[in-house]
Amino acid sequence: MAGRAEPPEGTPGGAPGAGDEEYQSTVFDESFVKAARLQEYSAQQRLEDHTTAVRTRAPEPAPVGARAVPKQGIVLALIILAAFAAAIYLGANNPYGAPPALRADRPAAVTVALLPEDAVPAADPEGLYAGTPAEGYGAGAGGVALPDPRATDHFTREQVLTALTLAKEFVVTGAMTPDVLTGATTVPVRELLGTEQQRQFDSALNAQEPRSGAVTDWLVRFDATEARLVDQQVRVDGGFTFTEIADDVLQVDGRHVFVYALRPAGAPDGDVSLYTVQRELRLQFGEKELRERTVVLRQADTLAGPMDCAADTSSALRPLFAGERAEPPATAGTDPHDLDGEGAVLCGTFAVSDPPGPPPGP
Template sequence: MAGRTDPPEGTPGGTPGAGDEEYRSTVFDESFVRAARIEEFSARERLADHTTAVRARTPEPGPGRAVPKQGIALALIILLAFAAAIYLGASNPYDVPRAQPAGPPAAALVALAPEGEVPGDADLAALWAGAPAGGLGAGAGAVDLPDPRATAHFSREQVLTALTLAKQYVVASALTPQVLAGVGAVPVRELLGPDQQRQLDLALGGQHPTSRPTDWLVRFDPGEAVLADPQVRVDGELSFAEVADDTLEVGGRHVFAYAVRPAGTGPEEPAALFVVQRQVRLQFGEQELRQRNVVLRQADTLAGPLDCAADHRDELHPLLPGTSAARTAPGTTYDPYDLTGERGALCGTFDLNRT
């Protein structure tokens, strides 16, 4: 009696385990169970009033099925928050006003006419030695920067950037050979913002109603005068101050001395000294400092020897050795080397002993 566990007739199918062979390759994993359409009642549930042994089973949500209500609610909240942010951003009463377009600089040019004949010398060393300009520095290296320091709303680095840009403008507008020769203005134009670039383009094309090229830069009539010495003598200084919470201003007042000779002549031709005193006022905001642009607000020029009868707004027409002015302005004498002097009339007298 003990020891035999198989039915007397043996296992179904005649061999041990033969009844299970059909189902041995079938695996009822969890996803199979969740996907079942019916579910059998438990023994406790079958004791109740159920007339059937199974019940229809509600499938669990899967890919492609309905989204839970919590997900829909969360999506609506995010959508409403996004719409509110767009609305508040578009209707913010504290929006920063856009900067006003920068117009052309306020500018004035005082022509200094000599009372006599302009002297000259083919020996450039002798020409420089006999004039105050001979003791000045030469080229861009003579344009010095003051020690930068922080202001109320601008850091030391920002002040240094403004001073550096101001020096670049001074060099581009008064020391660059191609600009002085009147054959291009790219070095100046590249430092301006888009608004003033358009103003300069109009001025260079003679199409601006109020601004002319010599408001922006120093250039000679290429058909009349050329540089006899590429090394321009320089004196002057830059200064800076914060003029508003969002504006840093850099001022520059410099003397530039040029040796010029008639166009189309060689080194054997006598050259004359031509002196320009130029005062500029440049402004910078956060945008200009970030984009490395300058805004030219003012440019006043004192230059000679010139003829007061000539128009010097498009280019300067220096009086060359052996020539004299057709019209002068007796009684008003300016020293172009005096960086503290005031300016008055648009035509003054140039002391040839100060060349």
């Protein structure tokens, strides 16, 4: 009988000491086995040809705390980034572009002094405006009327109304507000101007550069050391017109007469006289001005009197008071060879037509 002898083929390869000795030092610990991706043949796969006879093992779950970015999130992020880049590109290459801003050059302006033919008359203290054309004028801001707004070819009715409202505000603040008239402030007028015209206004106000223009191109102002405003409610007459001068420019023209009751600043009980100013303003508006509620002053023409033609009106108007006359010579000399001069002094004669009286009898 055969005893406990080794099989004829020799010691099995799986038994200790069997097989190649070079693999005897290899040790498969527990961590190595767990990390291995095991695949095994299925019974069906073993029976089929030309088929990968393995079953893919599902991947191990991600460790706790680790997050994998899904493919859908990456795609969405790329789409958003592409849309953002396209928006920037189209905005920078818009063939139409933003509406062009109006040029804000210094306004064309002229002031004509009207000297009295005789001594300036005193007003009736019981009725300052009685017997004068100003008797029927409106008083204060309520006396400034607006026309009915209507749409134009390229501006809506609401935009036209906004332009007219801003024009009225500019007229009221610049010619009827007591603090502006007496030189106490210029802020209400300045705030209605755009950035460039604010710079020009400041330059004229502070005389920062030669030929910077007169403050009275922008507003009506008296020197508080010379004149005192008696009636805070300035009398006013006149109106506005508007027209579309371009596809993107709306123009408002205003022509008004203002009558001020004044007396000398150093004579609190002195006689009161009336001082008349006619101003014709040309204001323009684009979409930017309407949106920002600012105006562009294009032109300001002023007739003012009674006033001496030789008076310097660059910083303030210089009225003649009750009993005063224009000092000769009425105008200052003008040198036509002086290219840096202010030009000829414009002067006229103050001549008020007779106010309308009662209709003649039969």
